[in-house]
Amino acid sequence: MSLTVYSSKSMSSIFWNEFTETMPREQLDAIHLKRIQKMIRYAYDRVPFYRKLYQKAGLKPGDIRTLDDFNRLVPSIDKKDIVEAQQVEPPWGEAIALSEDFNLFRFQTSGSTGVPMGIPVSYYSSHHYGEQWTYGFWGVGIRPRDSFYFAFAWGTFIGFWSAYWGVRRLGATVYSGGGFTTEMRLKQILEYEPTVLVCTPTYALYMAEKAREMGIDLPATSIKYTYHAGEPGGNVPATRRAIEEAWGAKTYELYGIGEVGAIAPGCPRQLGVHLAEDQAYATVVNPETGAPVAPGEVGENLVTSHIQFSQPLIKYRSHDLVRPVYDKCSCGRTWLLFKDGVLGRTDHMIIIKGTNVYPTAIETLLGDVSGLTANYEIHVSSGQLNDEITAKVEAAPDVSASDYATLQRKAEGILYDKILVRIGVEIQKPGALPRYELKAKRFFDHREKH
Ligand SMILES: [Zn+2]
Known part of the structure; x- marks a missing residue:
């Protein structure tokens, strides 16, 4: 009897681990400091890359006595630094802390910007990496009785592998959609009746278009939740609304960095x-100067993993722009909130007349214009004085082409009122822009110096 009472109480809790998720800031920071000190000592002793880096900076592990010391004194590192350290003696070279015997998995980044980075994951790391997802699943009401459909190819992209580890930790059922076409995946969803769909936001919308062609009524299917990662979208209102309406489900996202972790559940x-603060620490800085930004200001997330013991990542440049809010959230969590998710990439930042413009801010505002869809592209080119931005957006199918000019003026007016710079809008017919299966290409940079 007492077991039943305990079980129902814990199942109804909105926290996976209430103790850590509601911990006061001072205690969280005390834990961060301890873990950072331990990780720096560990990396200094075991990883040639860090020993050389810190020696060059005149830094010894014992010098880090406060979080402020860490934020100010420890040099940040970038993906290319780790890739170079790996290349000294591939595959891991001078970046690794554990012998290969301890690595349970080996993944790699996509390599779209050069040599791919190898990502070793030990059993211990995979357990915690997966648990970051479990925090997210549990918080929105997903329970062991739920079942997951993975619309994912099970390639070398770690993101949804880690989601799978998270589902194992939760104890729910997994249906693999690996190796199937979109049509076959939709049929499997009808047959197996999973309650959670895991994929990129772009792919959820792509599946919805295919379902319409096949005459499948998605809101009538078993899917109650869609959970996303891999690209922003789950926190961009227009995109989230489009997915929620298409699937008749609640849509959430997790912000992860493949080589670091599934660091921030929705x-x-x-x-x-x-930010899952029992497993990662964030130093949010101005990407130009490296100085920490004030709470609530937009900056780049430099992340330190407390759980990556195979290939430690300390003050690692994510190039993701976030707005950190440290106040307790209305959901009850004290964990650092990146408000509205990832706002953009540092290399996608557009500065016009001293104003920073983020692609996701444009997307959010376009979403407020009725008659427009979540299918859009942003093009940036060099103008005479400033960068010039044009947003191409598809109109909804029920909008007549004769109304496009009015729609364009309305959208341009809203963008100007909110961002205070002129952004051209080109209305496109439904289906005019390309469709993507995994991640959408939405940002096109035609600027000369880039
Ligand atoms: Zn919250």
């Missing part, structure tokens, strides 16, 4: 993502 109130 806020159950859909206000953004919460």
Whole structure:
């Protein structure tokens, strides 16, 4: 009897681990400091890359006595630094802390910007990496009785592998959609009746278009939740709304960095993502100067993993722009909120007349214009004085082409009122822009110096 009472109480909790998720800031920071000190000592002793880096900076592990010391004194590192350290003696070279015997998995980044980075994951790391997802699943009401459909190819992209580890930790059922076409996946969803769909936001919308062609009524299917990662979208209102309406489901996202972790599961109130502070620390800085930004200001997330013991990543440049909010969230969590999720990439930042413009901000505002869809592209080119931005957006199917000019003026007016710079809008017919299966290409940079 007492077991039943205990079980129902824990199943109804909105926290996977209430103790850590509601911990006061001072205690969280005390834990961060301890773990950072331990990780720096560990990396200094075992990883030639860090020993050389810190020696060059005149830094010894004992010098880090406060989080402020860490934020100010420890040099940040970038993906290319780790790739170079690996290349000294591939595959791991001078970046690895554990012998290969301890690595349970080996993944790699996509390599779209050069040599791919190898990602070794030990059994211990995979357990915690997966648990970051479990925090997210549990917080929105997903329970062991739920079942997951993975619309994912099970390639070398770690993101959804780690989601799978998270589902194992939760104890729910997994249906693999690996190696199937979109049509076959939709048929499997009808047959197996999973309750959670895991994929990129782009792919959820792509599946919805295919379902319409096949005459499948998605809101009538068993899917109650769609959970996303791999690209922003789950926290961009227009995209989230499009997915929720198409699937008749609640849509959430997790912000992960393949080589670091599934670091920030979605806020159950859909206000953004919460950094899993028992497993990662964030130093948010101005990407130009490297100086920490004030709470609430947009900056680049430099992340330190407390759980990557195979290939430690300390003050690692994510190039992701976030807005850190340290106040307790209305969902009850004290964990750092990146409000509205990832706002853009540092290399996608557009500065016009001293104003920073983020692609996701444009996307969010376009979503407020009725008659427009979530299918859009942003093009940036060099103008005479400033960068010039044009947004191409598809109109909804029920909008008549004769109304496109009015729609364009309305959208341009809203963008100007909110961002205070002129952004051209080109209305496109439904289906005019390309469709993507995994991640959408939405940002096109035609600027000369880049
Ligand atoms: Zn929250």
